Amino acid sequence: MAEYKRPSTEAEFAANFSPKKPLMSDTEAYYESSRCLYCYDAPCINACPTGIDIPTFIRQINNDNKDGAAKTIYESNWFGHACGNVCPTEELCEGACVYNNSDVKPIEIGRLQAHATDKVIRSKKKLFITGKPTGKKVAVIGAGPAGVSCACELRMLGHSVDIFEARAKASGLCVHGVAPYKLTNEEAVDEIAYLQEQFGFNIHYNKPVNGRAELDKLEKDYDAIFIGIGLGATSALGIPGENKKGVMGALEFVEVLRNKHQATAVGNAVIVLGGGNTAMDAASESCRMGAESVIIAYRRGPEEMGAYSFEFDLAKKSGSKALFNVTPVEIMGNGSVTGVKFIRNKTAYGKIEAIPGSEFVEPCDMVLLGTGQGKQVELLEQISGVKLDQKGRILDNRGRIVVNEHYQTSNPKYFAAGDAVNGGVEVVNAAAEAKKAAHGIDQYLKK
Amino acid sequence: MADLRTNLAGIKSPNPFWLASAPPTNSGYQIMKAFDAGWGGAVWKTLGVPVVNVSSRYGSVNYRDKRMVGFNNIELITDRPLKDNLREISEVKKRFPEHAVIASLMVETREEWHSIIRDVENAGADGIELNFGCPHGMCERGMGSAVGQEPKVLQTIVGWVKEVAKVPVITKLTPNISDITRPARAARAGGSDAISLINTIQSIVGVDIDQFVPYPIVDGQSTNGGYCGPAVKPIALNMVKNCAQHPEVGIPISGIGGVENWRDAVEFILLGATTVQVCTAVMHFGFGIIREILPGIERYMDEKGFKTIEDFRGKALPNIKHWEDLNLKYKVTASINESKCIGCQLCYTACEDGAHQAIALSNDPANRIPTIIDENCVGCNLCSLVCPVEDCITMERRDDAKQHLTWAERTAAGNIPKTFNDELAGGLHHWVPEPGEALAKKKPRHYKG
Ligand SMILES: Cc1cc2nc3c(=O)[nH]c(=O)nc-3n(C[C@H](O)[C@H](O)[C@H](O)COP(=O)(O)OP(=O)(O)OC[C@H]3O[C@@H](n4cnc5c(N)ncnc54)[C@H](O)[C@@H]3O)c2cc1C
Ligand SMILES: Cc1cc2nc3c(=O)[nH]c(=O)nc-3n(C[C@H](O)[C@H](O)[C@H](O)COP(=O)(O)O)c2cc1C
Ligand code: SF4
Ligand code: SF4
Ligand code: SF4
Numbered sequence: 001m002a003e004y005k006r007p008s009t010e011a012e013f014a015a016n017f018s019p020k021k022p023l024m025s026d027t028e029a030y031y032e033s034s035r036c037l038y039c040y041d042a043p044c045i046n047a048c049p050t051g052i053d054i055p056t057f058i059r060q061i062n063n064d065n066k067d068g069a070a071k072t073i074y075e076s077n078w079f080g081h082a083c084g085n086v087c088p089t090e091e092l093c094e095g096a097c098v099y100n101n102s103d104v105k106p107i108e109i110g111r112l113q114a115h116a117t118d119k120v121i122r123s124k125k126k127l128f129i130t131g132k133p134t135g136k137k138v139a140v141i142g143a144g145p146a147g148v149s150c151a152c153e154l155r156m157l158g159h160s161v162d163i164f165e166a167r168a169k170a171s172g173l174c175v176h177g178v179a180p181y182k183l184t185n186e187e188a189v190d191e192i193a194y195l196q197e198q199f200g201f202n203i204h205y206n207k208p209v210n211g212r213a214e215l216d217k218l219e220k221d222y223d224a225i226f227i228g229i230g231l232g233a234t235s236a237l238g239i240p241g242e243n244k245k246g247v248m249g250a251l252e253f254v255e256v257l258r259n260k261h262q263a264t265a266v267g268n269a270v271i272v273l274g275g276g277n278t279a280m281d282a283a284s285e286s287c288r289m290g291a292e293s294v295i296i297a298y299r300r301g302p303e304e305m306g307a308y309s310f311e312f313d314l315a316k317k318s319g320s321k322a323l324f325n326v327t328p329v330e331i332m333g334n335g336s337v338t339g340v341k342f343i344r345n346k347t348a349y350g351k352i353e354a355i356p357g358s359e360f361v362e363p364c365d366m367v368l369l370g371t372g373q374g375k376q377v378e379l380l381e382q383i384s385g386v387k388l389d390q391k392g393r394i395l396d397n398r399g400r401i402v403v404n405e406h407y408q409t410s411n412p413k414y415f416a417a418g419d420a421v422n423g424g425v426e427v428v429n430a431a432a433e434a435k436k437a438a439h440g441i442d443q444y445l446k447k
Numbered sequence: 448m449a450d451l452r453t454n455l456a457g458i459k460s461p462n463p464f465w466l467a468s469a470p471p472t473n474s475g476y477q478i479m480k481a482f483d484a485g486w487g488g489a490v491w492k493t494l495g496v497p498v499v500n501v502s503s504r505y506g507s508v509n510y511r512d513k514r515m516v517g518f519n520n521i522e523l524i525t526d527r528p529l530k531d532n533l534r535e536i537s538e539v540k541k542r543f544p545e546h547a548v549i550a551s552l553m554v555e556t557r558e559e560w561h562s563i564i565r566d567v568e569n570a571g572a573d574g575i576e577l578n579f580g581c582p583h584g585m586c587e588r589g590m591g592s593a594v595g596q597e598p599k600v601l602q603t604i605v606g607w608v609k610e611v612a613k614v615p616v617i618t619k620l621t622p623n624i625s626d627i628t629r630p631a632r633a634a635r636a637g638g639s640d641a642i643s644l645i646n647t648i649q650s651i652v653g654v655d656i657d658q659f660v661p662y663p664i665v666d667g668q669s670t671n672g673g674y675c676g677p678a679v680k681p682i683a684l685n686m687v688k689n690c691a692q693h694p695e696v697g698i699p700i701s702g703i704g705g706v707e708n709w710r711d712a713v714e715f716i717l718l719g720a721t722t723v724q725v726c727t728a729v730m731h732f733g734f735g736i737i738r739e740i741l742p743g744i745e746r747y748m749d750e751k752g753f754k755t756i757e758d759f760r761g762k763a764l765p766n767i768k769h770w771e772d773l774n775l776k777y778k779v780t781a782s783i784n785e786s787k788c789i790g791c792q793l794c795y796t797a798c799e800d801g802a803h804q805a806i807a808l809s810n811d812p813a814n815r816i817p818t819i820i821d822e823n824c825v826g827c828n829l830c831s832l833v834c835p836v837e838d839c840i841t842m843e844r845r846d847d848a849k850q851h852l853t854w855a856e857r858t859a860a861g862n863i864p865k866t867f868n869d870e871l872a873g874g875l876h877h878w879v880p881e882p883g884e885a886l887a888k889k890k891p892r893h894y895k896g
Contacts, residue, residue, distance in 0.1 A: 034512035037835055040792035041808075041891035043815065053893045062511060098815075101789035102836060 003319045006266075006290025013262040016288040017180045020314075021085055024108075024115040033062035036107050039098055044109060047096035049432040050077035054093060054109055061116055069116035071127045078152040079145050079431040081121060081191045082174050084114030086182045087428050090310045121194045128198055131158030136445045139164065139222040140201075141209045144172020145430035146418025146437075147228030148192060151201040153438030154226075159445065161201035162222070166208035172230055173419075174427060176255040179281045181288070185258060212382050219413065224441045227383075227409075227416035228434060231373035231424050237273065241331030242369075250274065250282035250370040257285055267366025268292040271340050272320075273328055275305035279370025280315045286368070287318035294320040295362065299327050299345060299352055323362070327354060332361055339363040373424060383414060406440025407433060415441050449748035450755050451741070453487070455721045456640035456699045457615040458574040460547035462487035463756055464712065464740060467703050467724035468551035468576060468619075471734070473525065475535025479542060484734040485741055488547030489539075490643075490724060493524035493578045494532055494563065495553045506652035506662030508678060517678035518727045519652040521663060521670055524553050524578070529563070533570040540571035549617065553578040557607045564611050574614050577605065577639075579630070580621035580646025595621035595646070598633035605637025617701060620644040620686075622679075627686040628693045635698050642690060643701035643724065645683045647673025676727040680705030684718055691719025691764055707736070709743025716756060717763035775857070776850035779842040780824040781805075781831060783817065787839040790815030794830035794840060802829045804880055823878050 007013040024032065036058040044054045053072050060069035073080035089095070089110040097106035120127060136159045140147045143165035151161040169175050174188040196203065209215065218225050234249025236242060246267060257264045266289040272279050275298035286294045296315060298305055301324050305312060316322070326342040333339065344358035403409050407417045417437040418430035451462035465488035466472050466481055473492045481489060500522055508517030525532065540548055550567035552575060554560055564575060579595035594600050601618070608616055618634035620627060622645040634642050649671050651661045661669040683704025690696045702720030706712055707728035715723045728736055753759045783794070795817045798806040805823035809816065819830075831840035857863045864871040 031512045037791045037793060039790075040796035043790065045891075045893050046812075051893055098789040098791045 004288050004290050007262040007288075010261060016290075017285075019085075019184075020179075020181045021108075021111050021114065023118055024111050029061055029112060029115045032108050032112060033058045035099075036062070037098065043096040043098060044093040044107070048076075048093045049426075049428045050083075050435070051432075052076040052080075052093075052113070057116060058107065058109070058112055061112055066116050066119045067125055067127065070120040070125075073113055073117055074127060076435075077428065077431050078149040078195060078435070079174075079191070079427055081114055081117035082145070082171065082183055082188060083428045083431065084110045084112075084117060085187065086174065086178050087426060088308050088310070091308055092428070117191070121190055124194065124197065126198050128156065130155045130199055133160070134158040134445065136160070136223045137162070137221070138224045138226060138441060138445075139218045140226045140228060141218075142166070142172065142228035142230060142418075142420075143170035143192070143203050143205075144228055144230050144418060145174065145427045146230070146420070146434040147172070147226065148195060148201075149431040149434035150226045150228060150415075150417065150438045150441075152195055152199050153435045154441060155199040155201055157438065157442045159223075159442070161199075163201060163203045164207045164209050164218075165203055165205050168205050170203055170205075172228075176258050177251060177278075178427075179254070179285060180258060180261075181284075210379060210382075215382055223413075223445055225414050226434075226437060226441065227380075227414060227420055228418050228430070229376050229379060230419040232376045233374055234369050235371050235374045237328065237369055237371050239328055239330055241333065241337070244331055244333050244337045245335055246333070246337035246365055247331055247367040247369070250278045250368040251373060253282055253368050254278070254285065257289070262289075264289060266291050267364065269364040270294045270366045270368060271362060271364040272296045272368045272370055273340075274298065274370025274372070275300070275307055276370055276372065277307045277311050278372075279368075280307045280311040282368045282370055283315040283320040284311075284318040286366075287315070287320055291366075293364075294318075295323055295364070296320055297323040297326050297328065297340070297342065297362070299325065300347065301325060325352070327352070329359065331367060337365060337367050340367060373419075376420065380420075383409075383411065404440075405436075406443065407437030408440050408444065412444065415444075449745045449753065451487070451744070453722055453756050455615075455701060456574075456617070458488070458547050458549065458617075458641075459545075460487035460722065461545055462741065463716070463720075463722040464737060465489060465547065465549070465701065465722050465724045466729060467726040468493050468549075468578065469726040469730070470522070471726065471729045473527070475539050478535075478539050478548070481729075481734045481737075482539070482543045482546045485737040486546075486734065488549065488573075488722065490549040490551050490576050491532065491536065491572075493551040493553045494529055494567065495524050495559075497526050497528055498523040500526055501665045503663040503665065506672060508652055508676075515676055515727065515731050517650075517652065517674060518676035518730070519650050519662075519672035519674045520647070521665075521672040529566065533566055536567065536570040536572060540573075547573050549574040549576050551576040551578050551619070560604070560607050561611050564608060568612070568614055572614060574617060575608065575612055576617040576619050576643060577608060578619050578646070579604075580619045580644075595619075595630055596624050598629045601630055602633040602637040605634055605639050609638035615640040617641040617643050619646055619703075620690075621646045622682060622686055622704075623649050627689050628696060631690045631693065631696045635696055639698060641699040641701060641721075642696070643703055644690065645679070645686050645704045647675045648679055648682065650674030675704065676731075677705045677707055680711060680714075684714060687715060687720055688718045688764065688767060691761060692767065709740045709747065712740060712744060713747055713759075714763075716760050718767075719761040719764055721756065721760060769855075771854040771858070773853060774851050775854060776846055776852050778844070778846040779826040780821050780845050781819045781826070781828075782841050782843045783819060784839050784841070785816050787836050788816045789836055789839075791835060792817060793833045793835065797829050797833045802827055803877065806830060825877065 004016045007016050038055045042055045057069040057072040087110055093109045094106045099106045138154050138159050138161050140151050140163040143163045147163055151163055154161050170192040171188040175185050234251045266286055270286040270291045272283045283294050283296050325345045328340050329343050330341040331337055339361045341361045343354045345352040346355055403416055403421055407415050409416055415437045417433035453460055453463045464486055468490040471477055472489045478489045504520055504522045506519045507515045510516045550572040552563055554563055616639050618639040620630050631642050651671055654661045687702045699721045700719055701722045702715030703724040706723045706725045712723045795806045803823055803825050805820045806817045807820055834840040
């Protein structure tokens with residue numbers, strides 16, 4: 001198989017992970033923007049979680065006002081550039097483009113969006129003026145899409161913002177989760193720098209907010225607190241052999257890959273367990289890292305996979321194979337993984353049932369668990385612990401914060417949005433929710 | 448099989464497609480190449496006392512991703528010596544005796560006209576075209592459209608030409624005049640054998656908004672130019688029609704202005720042209736476009752059963768009436784083919800904001816297919832023109848096709864509105880929403896303010 005040669009240099013890595021949606025040249029953007037029909041009450045806008053006025057920004061590109069186009073984009077979505085690159089546009093704006101109804105290729109909205117925003121990021125053009133200072137201070141925990149979007153919007157409203165980020169880089173899963181062929185580290189970080197330059201919020205790096213004491217201090221020093229911490233580490237599978245050498249979480253694998261590139265250790269025969277987007281990404285990425293064989297193993301049939309079909313298609317195109325209706329029962333090996341023992345399933349009345357005696361072992365030297373991310377219950381419990389007593393604030397049993405329509409938690413000083421609230425969707429959802437949360441905070445601070 | 452041979456006032460050519468006098472006919476080299484590619488004739492780049500040109504020389508109107516839908520130039524007539532052109536004319540005629548080579552000429556005095564006409568006839572030209580159309584540079588020097596705009600002067604000069612010319616004479620008309628038939632009639636009166644039109648339209652094609660100078664820019668400055676290309680075709684078609692319909696013009700026409708494909712050519716011919724001339728399209732795409740034009744017109748003629756160009760020349764003219772003679776009883780309304788509709792709602796916003804509020808949207812946001820409110824539709828066509836899907840909105844006939852009543856007839860019968868608030872106003876019973884309803888209307892979610 002091996003459609004990709006194992007990369008040993010940065011150039012080879014870049015070639016294997018070449019952008020899925022490369023930046024458009026001016027000419028390409030001009031031609032593509034010319035095709036947009038400028039629909040009335042355009043369905044693409046309504047399909048965008050942040051409601052970007054797409055026909056307007058496309059028309060601005062076409063009429064040689066790219067600063068204006070970028071402004072239109074950012075007004076709705078502070079992660080305009082990242083989203084242009086990483087959004088599942090096939091399922092969102094581009095999937096709603098009216099051209100789909102006439103067998104004409106839909107407008108490449110994501111790439112046009114990335115084109116316009118790239119221009120202003122590179123020219124460092126300031127497009128926004130922050131609001132008149134209100135004297136209020138907001139602490140934001142986590143510098144991911146949710147945290148940074150909330151910070152930008154709060155600055156527009158005149159509040160000052162300090163972001164506390166556990167890691168050394170901002171933009172959350174955009175730098176340590178999203179596939180490198182969608183967005184490079186530089187692109188992700190440059191957008192944050194561009195936003196920070198305009199909005200003047202502070203990011204305190206390597207500053208995880210963990211203990212009760214730290215929360216107390218934040219509560220004392222700030223008028224409101226926003227939680228944008230995303231989700232936690234990959235959940236365990238709960239089968240024997242899970243801690244053998246060569247078994248790791250798909251998310252953790254991607255994080256290493258994003259940072260170490262070609263130096264990332266990847267086996268020759270990789271089995272990815274799971275049917276979600278993270279599993280598909282990990283499979284596509286293992287192929288690009290030169291694995292001889294990559295198998296996606298999923299408990300149910302292809303139709304039931306949580307992943308978008310285009311992500312599964314990409315994994316297949318990259319060289320992955322798939323095993324359906326199999327449940328892993330044991331990870332085999334003596335210290336290091338040598339294979340996964342599966343049992344075959346059949347589905348009866350929507351429930352899967354193991355077929356007795358159908359066990360088999362699929363050999364491999366690496367297993368990636370695409371079994372979903374756990375919630376950051378530890379931190380959330382710290383907050384709730386205190387507040388639960390007095391204010392009756394609750395976490396649901398999945399560790400998610402229950403918020404009202406202003407993204408305010410049951411503790412009125414705390415607001416939250418993004419993966420931590422929605423359980424893990426897309427960057428664009430985090431950006432949309434966090435913007436609303438900022439307005440919720442604004443209203444709260446005005447009271 | 449279609450026979451494309453044409454004869455314009457005695458100038459014969461294997462097909463009606465000529466190159467207009469312009470940069471593509473600047474040299475014998477280019478014209479030989481064009482004839483070899485399939486063009487039927489060429490009007491040589493206007494000869495006279497050679498000029499000196501500026502740089503740059505051209506400007507363009509681009510429409511979205513389409514380049515040069517309109518084109519303008521500030522070039523003058525040939526800048527090459529007459530003897531070189533004469534030698535090349537003979538060479539071309541020797542190699543292509545069946546093709547039409549027409550010499551375009553622009554000089555000042557009677558003596559100059561006489562002398563240059565003899566020269567080009569001796570070189571073998573099949574005809575002469577008088578350039579009274581150049582809208583820039585030459586008129587300041589008393590030539591070109593300055594002459595074309597003065598029918599009397601034009602007639603005198605055509606007279607001088609006819610004193611010596613042995614080959615047919617075509618007078619090329621400038622469109623920079625309010626009634627094109629006046630110079631056309633003057634040309635006829637002066638003895639011209641044919642007319643050709645249109646030359647370029649005075650224009651400023653755009654302004655560089657950073658340097659504050661119109662295009663094309665010559666050392667930080669500019670001047671008005673001559674407009675041509677696809678954008679001018681409608682103006683040219685109308686002028687050709689005006690000349691073709693006018694009983695006092697009555698001489699053959701060579702149609703020019705925005706011809707780019709076989710269909711454009713057919714349109715000119717249907718309005719009375721015998722041949723067509725092409726400039727901008729060749730400057731844009733090269734001589735090769737003839738490879739689309741020839742099979743295109745042949746297929747059209749075969750399909751319609753037209754054996755020669757004459758079989759359909761002027762065929763649309765009887766259907767062009769004055770407005771007051773059109774049937775007021777004819778009634779069409781728009782109809783949307785739901786299976787073709789892609790839900791862009793351009794028809795809705797066009798009719799709602801730009802016409803008669805005769806298209807409704809569904810209350811169900813998931814259904815994006817608009818519906819026509821038949822009783823509000825005035826049958827203007829707008830929605831069918833903006834619809835991006837082929838044949839999705841059609842205009843359907845609603846009257847019984849039995850009645851015929853024109854404005855002229857109504858006027859004769861005294862049955863027309865005469866006062867400002869006349870009960871006979873055409874729009875009196877059309878439904879128009881109250882002004883205040885505009886502000887109460889539901890707006891798309893993303894509209895601000
Ligand atoms: C493998 C993978 C691929 C993905 N691919 C895509 C994609 O292609 N397109 C797309 O749109 N979405 C994708 N997503 C989803 C997307 O990345 C997330 O929905 C989005 O990043 C959520 O933003 P967030 O700000 O809520 O959380 P995160 O991006 O997780 O950001 C949380 C931030 O908070 C910090 N943090 C956490 N805990 C603390 C703490 N206690 N103190 C201080 N800081 C803390 C983290 O370091 C991080 O920077 C993908 C997700 C994964 C896992
Ligand atoms: C349907 C239609 C009706 C028009 N009616 C008028 C009119 O009543 N009075 C007028 O001065 N111009 C009228 N015009 C001309 C326009 O005002 C304008 O001068 C012309 O269309 C050129 O501008 P444009 O290229 O932006 O269309 C009309 C144009 C259109 C398309
Ligand atoms: S739906 Fe497609 S064509 Fe219509 S406005 Fe949106 S991008 Fe343009
Ligand atoms: S024909 Fe004119 S009036 Fe009728 S629906 Fe279409 S745009 Fe409206
Ligand atoms: S313009 Fe045509 S395609 Fe668009 S909504 Fe109207 S009928 Fe449908």
